[in-house]
Amino acid sequence: MLNINRQAYQAHPFHLVENSPWPFFVSFSLFGLAMNTALTMHGYIGSSIWVILGIVCLVYSMALWFRDVIAEGTYLGHHTLAVRNGINLGFILFIVSEGLFFFGIFWSFGHSAISPTIELGAMWPPMGIEAIQATDLPLLNTILLLSSGATLTYSHHYLINGNRKQALLGLLFTLVLAASFTVCQYIEYRTATFTIADGVFGSVFYMGTGFHGIHVIVGGIMLSVALWRIYSYHSTNTHHLGYHTSALYWHFVDVVWLFLFVLFYWYGS
Incomplete structure (x- = not known):
């Protein structure tokens, strides 16, 4: 049976996005950042290390998500x-x-x-x-x-x-x-x-x-x-x-x- 490339023979001009973990990671990074920032501001957390960790996780997840979108639009021609x-x-x-x-x-x-x-x-x-x-x-x-x-x-x-x-x-x-x-x-x-x-x-x-x-x-x-x-x-x-x-x-x-x-x-x- 021939292995037909779905992308090459699709009958529509739209991009069917592949499964991606980055929306999940960005959402939880935002939640963690907001929660830890609020707890730190109200004195429940004595150190801001968790806020810094939330920022790092958010930036890292966003960067990887941007990387995939740029690859889809620039190199793979899906846009x-x-x-x-x-x-x-x-x-x-x-x-x-x-x-x-x-x-x-x-x-x-x-x-x-x-x-x-x-x-x-x-x-x-x-x-x-x-x-x-x-x-x-x-x-x-x-x-x-x-x-x-x-x-x-x-x-x-x-x-x-x-x-x-x-x-x-x-x-x-x-x-x-x-x-x-x-x-x-x-x-x-x-x-x-x-x-x-x-x-x-x-x-x-x-x-x-x-x-x-x-x-x-x-x-x-x-x-x-x-x-x-x-x-x-x-x-x-x-x-x-x-x-x-x-x-x-x-x-x-x-x-x-x-x-x-x-x-x-x-x-x-």
Whole structure:
């Protein structure tokens, strides 16, 4: 009986993904990281070694998962036009779900800011809380993030036009601006006069800005992988799906920050 290659004779353009252990390992690494971080912050664990171990396991699992996806799309040719269209649609739906997540945070902040209760002193920010002014570090962060969106667009434009050097340069500037934003956010947290335990203002403020900061870090990781793939000649002017989805994600992060800046820093202060 002839051994027919299923991949060579499949009657559809879609990629039937092989069994992979990496979603399982990434899920458990994330669970372990979140649980150990919470236990460490509340003093149940005296050492942060378990948090560091969770980060190492997560990064290692993600790297191996990225390796397999890159091999499927770059070397094995599984990312056909139909597959790329499906991934783009799925990623857009993911961004929509992220937008609804942040919408819930904005609603929570606005609900208390528009009509503060008597327990808050009938004022916003609540009595005793000195809010961060919009013209301080938040304004600098806004300039940094909007500039990173411009340099990313510059890089994407030149990649589409086949100028690899300028695409790499623009993407490198984007990563530098992203790192600068993260450093400024850290400085802002260190110098803030209120904490996440200071009522609804502190809770929603750190929830919104903190999750946005996590999105900036994740977007930076995605763009770093895209930078390496352009440098390694994996991405071309006609086939750069990973870079395209990373750029969509980063522009989403930019837009969310504008809403955060207006609502949390300008109106909230």
